[in-house]
Amino acid sequence: MPSIRIKGMRCRHCVGSVTEALAAIDGIVSVAVNLETGEAIYQESKPVAREAVAAAIARIGFETE
Numbered sequence: 507m508p509s510i511r512i513k514g515m516r517c518r519h520c521v522g523s524v525t526e527a528l529a530a531i532d533g534i535v536s537v538a539v540n541l542e543t544g545e546a547i548y549q550e551s552k553p554v555a556r557e558a559v560a561a562a563i564a565r566i567g568f569e570t571e
């Protein structure tokens with residue numbers, strides 16, 4: 507499954523925001539965000555552009571690596 511690294515998540519609210527933002531993307535069917543590693547792993551039902559994932563995360567105020 508694809509994954510993306512997110513900078514600046516500090517608590518479970520951040521994790522919740524990122525999880526919601528990714529889950530809202532058309533083609534993403536499940537999301538698991540790890541606060542300690544700063545990594546989000548997601549499952550696709552169809553190919554999703556990595557830029558779209560990074561943009562959704564940027565929109566809620568986090569940077570990606």
Ligand SMILES: [Cu+2]
Pocket residue numbers: 515516517518519520521
């Ligand atoms: Cu937080």
